[in-house]
Amino acid sequence: MAGLGAAALASMWPAVGRAQPRSAVALQAKADSVALRPNLPATPIWSLQGPELRFKRGETLDVAFGNELPAPAVLNWRGIDGVPAAEPLTGRPPLAAGGKDALKLPLRHAGTFLCGLSLLGDGQPRPSPARALIVQESEAVAVDRDEVLLIEDWRVRQDGTAVTPGSDPGDAVPVHTINRQTSLDLSARTHERIRLRIISGCQRSVIAVKLEGIEVRVMALDSQPSEPFQARSGALVLAPGGRVDAFIDVTTAAGTETPILLHDGKEARPIGKIRVTSEPPIRPTPLPPAPPLPSNGLPERLDLKNATRVDLALGGPQSNWVTPSEFATKDPLTFRAGRTVVLALTNPGPLPTVFHLHGHHFRLLDRLDDGWKPFWLDTLAIEPGQTQRIAFLAEYPGRYLIESVVTDWTAPRLVRWYAVT
16 A cells, blocks of 8 residues: 555636635745754754645645755655646756745645655755645545644664765664654544544655554545545555555544554554543544545546556666756656556665656556556555556646655665656
């Protein structure tokens, strides 16, 4: 699930020429710090500072971006489809130290998105945590609360400083945070329905998040609604950059505590809990099962028969995979607008590799290439020696980035790009 193999309402748009609602936000890349280990100094970081990023579907976001860091910075948007002008590297070059930029970001789709500075983060002096971008549905969604759980991985030395990805962590200790805290406590009332937007801001780790004793109903993956389904044993698997929207219905009695467990592939540990308060139930009985979230208008069918097909090995010594600092607009994959594209993604290496497609969401195809899983993704982790086939409609002309990174802290992030013409 969520990149590891695991009747919606029609979208409605304002008539042509009608004014679109707009919001403005200022974001600054600045020096900051975060407390990651007890009895140690706060860890210096480079963060993307600004207000909470929560808006409505259909808005256009006017972003003012300032770089107050001593190094170039670029905004990396995860899950935003069809906005080539906002694309890192292909549409917007890195912003020099002290520079300012402005861009318009149309929010076509509702969902849970991600933004950060980490695309250029390998080997930099300070790590850069991510920010959640929430775009709410135009229609009402039957939940009582909407909570973001942003999980990130760090490597922290004894002096409190952190090692950035792409370099040897040495004796640095792995640390995971949730909403930049080492532990998060949530309170809830009996019969309350909570929407959990669980985001992996991890740089290299594939993680599993488990809520023991609570039914977890998956409603969306990687910013796009899915057919609702129960997470097996309440566990959700997320590749770096992956997002899951899940509904939980609190049915336990007052005083009950449910641990939030994180498994990083080595061990499971609690990173938070949900505690049922002594307040009266929010309603006499639980809500009925939730219907699917409103559609974002992605196509119901893909024409696999007439698709453009490309074999794509991830990473490795190929000259067209480069680090972001070496990126140049040459040797693209080129696809014709309006055609279905099928990519056969092969991981030739000894460790899982994470693939991320900018600009479009894709379907994960069945092994026989005769259908697809009932959800959309933009991030996929591929096991060593395996090939996974994905399909997407090349809907939006422009230039878009592709990312590939091995699940090893020392491994470099690699990129290339594709053009839809």
